Amino acid sequence: xxxxxxxxxxxxxxxxxxxxxxxxxxxxxxxxxxxxxxxxxxxxxxxxxxxxxxxxxxxxxxxxxxxxxxxxxxxxxxxxxxxxxxxxxxxxxxxxxxxxxxxxxxxxxxxxxxxxxxxxxxxxxxxxxxxxxxxxxxxxxxxxxxxxxxxxxxxxxxxxxxxxxxxxxxxxxxxxxxxxxxxxxxxxxxxxxxxxxxxxxxxxxxxxxxxxxxxxxxxxxxxxxxxxxxxxxxxxxxxxxxxxxxxxxxxxxxxxxxxxxxxxxxxxxxxxxxxxxxxxxxxxxxxxxxxxxxxxxxxxxxxxxxxxxxxxxxxxxxxxxxxx
Numbered sequence: 001x002x003x004x005x006x007x008x009x010x011x012x013x014x015x016x017x018x019x020x021x022x023x024x025x026x027x028x029x030x031x032x033x034x035x036x037x038x039x040x041x042x043x044x045x046x047x048x049x050x051x052x053x054x055x056x057x058x059x060x061x062x063x064x065x066x067x068x069x070x071x072x073x074x075x076x077x078x079x080x081x082x083x084x085x086x087x088x089x090x091x092x093x094x095x096x097x098x099x100x101x102x103x104x105x106x107x108x109x110x111x112x113x114x115x116x117x118x119x120x121x122x123x124x125x126x127x128x129x130x131x132x133x134x135x136x137x138x139x140x141x142x143x144x145x146x147x148x149x150x151x152x153x154x155x156x157x158x159x160x161x162x163x164x165x166x167x168x169x170x171x172x173x174x175x176x177x178x179x180x181x182x183x184x185x186x187x188x189x190x191x192x193x194x195x196x197x198x199x200x201x202x203x204x205x206x207x208x209x210x211x212x213x214x215x216x217x218x219x220x221x222x223x224x225x226x227x228x229x230x231x232x233x234x235x236x237x238x239x240x241x242x243x244x245x246x247x248x249x250x251x252x253x254x255x256x257x258x259x260x261x262x263x264x265x266x267x268x269x270x271x272x273x274x275x276x277x278x279x280x281x282x283x284x285x286x287x288x289x290x291x292x293x294x295x296x297x298x299x300x301x302x303x304x305x306x307x308x309x310x311x312x313x314x315x316x317x318x319x320x321x322x323x324x
Contacts, residue, residue, distance in 0.1 A: 026229040030056040034214075034233065035069045035081035037062065039259065041237065047254040048243035050236040056229045065165040066090070067137045073098060079220040080230065084139030085211040085292055088311055093302050099221070099313045102214040102234050102320060103285035104241060107275040110183045110210040111143045117195035119178040124151040124201050127158055133168055133180040134160040136301075139212075140181040142292050145299055147207050155299060172196055184270040185260050192266070211288055221315070231319050238323040241277040279324040282312035 026032075036042055042060045045051030051058065061078075063069045066087030072078050074096060081098075091098045115121045121130060124147055134155075135141060148154055161177045168180045173194050182190070190196050198204065214234065220226050244251040248271050256267040290308035297305050 026056040026225045026232070028056060030225045030229050031059060032056060032226060032229045032233060033059040033061065033077070033079045035063050035072065035078050035083070036060040037064070037069075037082055040255075041082055043255045043259055044240040044244060045236060047251060048240035050240040050243070054229075054232055054236060056232070058233065065135065065138055067135075070094075070096075070098075070137070073217055076217070078217060079226060080214055080216050080233075083213055083215060085208075085213065085289065086139045086142050086296075087137060088213055088215050089289075089293055089296060089302070089306065090137040091215075092306055092311065097218065097311070098215040099218060100213045100215045100282070100285070100289075100311050101221075101230070101313055101316050102237070103211065103280040103282075104213075104238075105209050105211040105278050105280060105285075105288070107209050107278070108205060108273070109143065109208050110274065111140060111181050111208075112183065112187055113147060113179055113199040113204055114172065114182050114187055114190070114196050115179045115199055116172050116175050116177070117197075121179055121199050122201065124148070124199065124203055125153070126199075127151075127179065128153055129158065130178040131159045131161050131176075133163045133171060133177050135163060135165060135181075138165070140165075141301070142295055143181055143208055145295055145301075147204070149295070150203050150207065184273055185256055185262050185266060188262065188266040188269055209288065211285070213285075221313070227315075231316060234316050234319050235323045238279050238320055241279065242324065245276040279320050281317040281320055282314040283317075286312060 034041060039062050063072070066083045069078070069081045069083055070087055070091055073081060088098055088100055113121070119130065121127060127148065132144060133140070134144065145155065148157065161171070163171055168182050169186055169190050171177045172180050172190060179199070187196070187198065216230070252267045252271050256262045256270055257264065262270065286308040289311060293302065293306045293308060296302045
């Protein structure tokens with residue numbers, strides 16, 4: 001399939017169906033390039049031991065945020081990517097269909113609204129008039145919109161400060177924003193350096209679940225060897241995620257203490273803030289994705305309504321259900 005044919009399909013909204021092609025056993029020469037973030041995939045596979053048995057060349061380049069991953073995907077540099085729940089929607093809005101092949105979620109959001117010292121945000125209503133970090137095209141975008149929706153506010157009620165993910169900590173540290181949307185372990189690490197704290201409103205923990213996806217470059221799903229490698233990768237990833245749920249102490253020691261260099265107290269705080277990883281099929285994941293699409297459309301971030309069912313392929317659902 002050439003580039004022109006590919007673009008004509010995705011702009012027409014046609015979901016490609018990789019189960020129509022034959023599957024071939026991958027070998028050590030088969031290379032699968034998967035975008036990682038915070039090296040989560042790498043360390044889940046390493047700590048659980050699931051990555052050691054994969055019979056192909058798995059590359060896990062690390063990225064900071066969905067927008068950068070999207071550009072690399074469009075350039076053909078990636079096969080798959082681990083992204084938050086908003087980047088696939090932004091890709092479709094840009095006329096590029098990157099089908100979601102696996103979904104994993106946590107009931108509690110990992111995003112937190114974190115305020116600088118003296119910002120005075122005790123309740124979500126106090127966000128009105130505040131300078132708030134804004135990263136269009138990332139999961140943080142919808143998280144902020146939904147936080148405001150909870151209390152009848154809109155994006156027009158706050159001062160949006162466009163930032164990149166890598167700039168969030170420094171922006172809070174320097175007082176360039178009043179509130180930023182960040183995750184652990186960055187919250188704990190930043191709190192050890194300067195006075196910051198999460199917004200204490202109980203509604204802040206009820207904004208959205210923490211949902212992420214594995215999405216694919218469509219041409220890759222039509223490559224028989226890579227299609228099989230993807231199945232093996234997803235199976236290993238699901239098993240690794242379940243291992244982390246059942247072995248929190250070992251996971252915390254490996255990822256947060258050894259890799260992230262957190263102390264024991266900070267590691268315990270980080271793990272306590274998480275709920276278990278849950279892996280979903282395409283049908284199970286669609287209601288949440290539709291809600292995000294509707295939220296973005298209601299704010300004008302999407303020019304037209306989109307259907308969640310067009311973003312997913314069910315090719316690997318059997319792999320997910322067999323291993324979760």
